[in-house]
Amino acid sequence: MPRSSLSPISSNLPDGAERRALQLLVVDDDATQRRLITVAAKQAGHEVTVAPSVADAIEKLRAARFDCVTLDLVLEDGDGVDVLREMASAKFAGSVIVISGMDGKRRSAARSFARSVGIELQSLPKPLDLAALRISLANLGKTAMGLPAIHTWGGVATDAIVERHRA
Numbered sequence: 001m002p003r004s005s006l007s008p009i010s011s012n013l014p015d016g017a018e019r020r021a022l023q024l025l026v027v028d029d030d031a032t033q034r035r036l037i038t039v040a041a042k043q044a045g046h047e048v049t050v051a052p053s054v055a056d057a058i059e060k061l062r063a064a065r066f067d068c069v070t071l072d073l074v075l076e077d078g079d080g081v082d083v084l085r086e087m088a089s090a091k092f093a094g095s096v097i098v099i100s101g102m103d104g105k106r107r108s109a110a111r112s113f114a115r116s117v118g119i120e121l122q123s124l125p126k127p128l129d130l131a132a133l134r135i136s137l138a139n140l141g142k143t144a145m146g147l148p149a150i151h152t153w154g155g156v157a158t159d160a161i162v163e164r165h166r167a
Helices: 031-043 054-063 080-089 104-116 130-144 158-166
Strands: 022-027 047-051 066-070 095-100 120-123
Touching: 022 031, 022 054, 031 047, 031 130, 047 054, 054 066, 054 080, 066 080, 066 130, 066 158, 080 095, 080 104, 095 104, 095 130, 120 130
Parallel strands: 022 047, 022 066, 066 095, 095 120
Antiparallel strands: none
16 A cells, blocks of 8 residues: 555644544454554554454453554454453443444444443444544544544444543
8 A cells, every 4th residue: 555545634623732642452354454544543643553363452452551442343263242342341441443344234233232331332344434434533532632523423422432531
């Protein structure tokens, strides 16, 4: 992928406000998808850790704090919902963006499960629309700082995210 295909997101923060980089965990067993998400997130100024499997994701979630997890639902060693269960038991306080080629019903079921255990989840289909990912990450970055989201995407309840990050 040419480096010039992605440009940094401009920030419309108030004067004196500094944008905080999100700590992002990218969970996907497809190396191309991991790289695409990683490059887009880093160019937007975020810190990225990658996990190619359920086991690796769970290990990384136990070892570090993340603001956001991008999560594929179908992984070689299990299901993305297994990662959501671990996040729920660990009282994960960040947000999740499911990025999956599964049909809308499966992504919706994952969203319902996540919300039932107190995790805010957005869903983006594959092939990944980089503009949608950038909007989602920009919203999370702004809400983490207590600023209003610039857009909504995939039925995100931004008020819940704001309250979780302020707590």
